[in-house]
Amino acid sequence: MKISLAPISYCWSKPNVEAFYQHVALSDIDTVYLGETVCSRRREVKFNDYLELANMLKSHGKHVVLSTMALIEAQSELNELKRAIDNGDFSIEANDMAAVHYAHQAKVPFVCGPTINNYNRTSLDLLHRKGMYRFVMPCELSQQWLSNVINYGGKPAFEIEVLGHGYMPLALSARCFTAKHYRLPKDKCQTICQRHSKGLLAQTQESQPLLRLNGIQTQSAAQVNLINQIPQMLDMGIDYWRISPNKLADITLGSDLAHALEQVKTDTLNKEALFTKQFNDNKSVSAASHHCNGYWLGLPGMDYVLESNPPRL
Secondary structure: OEEEEOOOOOOOOHHHHHHHHHHHHOOOOOEEEEOOOOOOOOOOOOHHHHHHHHHHHHHOOOEEEEEOOOOOOOHHHHHHHHHHHOOOOOEEEEOOHHHHHHHHHHOOOEEEOOOOOOOOHHHHHHHHHHOEEEEEOOOOOOHHHHHHHHHOOOOOOOEEEEEEEEEEEEEEOOOOHHHHHOOOOHHHOOOHHHHOOOOEEEEOOOOOEEEEEEOOEEEEEEEEEOHHHHHHHHHHOOOEEEEOOOOOHHHHHHHHHHHHHHHHHOOOOOHHHHHHHHHHHHHHHHHHOOEEOOOOOOOOOOOOOOOOOOOOO
16 A cells, blocks of 8 residues: 545645645655646646646656546636646546546546546446546545445456545535635635635534535545554555645655555564554544544544444444
């Protein structure tokens, strides 16, 4: 198993994005996804800037994948999508079926991103024949679902990636919730989402964290945390453990986990030792912040079960 870093979901300034990826370049993270996936009005970092970052990361030994928009709403966005596919060097993460279609036409290998709804092995095998070499499981599915997919008809010919840490992408809308919150029309939003580097937290009437509004994207209020499930994922043959970043500390987390996984691979640290170490570390992390792992365990997604042998349905 290797560690991957999902594209930044938020509207960060260009200097902050560049500084973030300079840190990533020096980390032990194996694979980096780059690109704007949420809203084309976020023009702080343009396509050519992402290409420069991709080449910089590649020069540091990273495997780079260019991520595409998850909701195509205009011809200009479709043109930008074709431009990404025709970059001539990097594979792409297709986050909607238009990207799958154009990548297949251009014979560009692609990763099927988490926002494409794939719910059975037959459709995944079909996408593999169209050029998909890796599949990122939608975050609302469970370990049991994934086991069934892996065991149906033998080991898949494509790689499997699971979101292990970060705020979960739950839904997209043609409307912008952040602009609506500030009483701005979407067409004149002033890129107001820049004010919220981790999205805008929405709470229930009882002041409980519920969702995280990030422009047209709805995320979970809690961060999914599947560190304790890594030994199980190793046994299942999961290829990539994804981190969706929202702070510099996520780079440190990815680098530490990559180092620990390398130790497991070379038999200098067994899986149980890795599990115990991360399990103990997680106790303090969980006490300080709101985490969840319910979907993976077949439970309500916002649940967090801190047990070595969690219940399964």
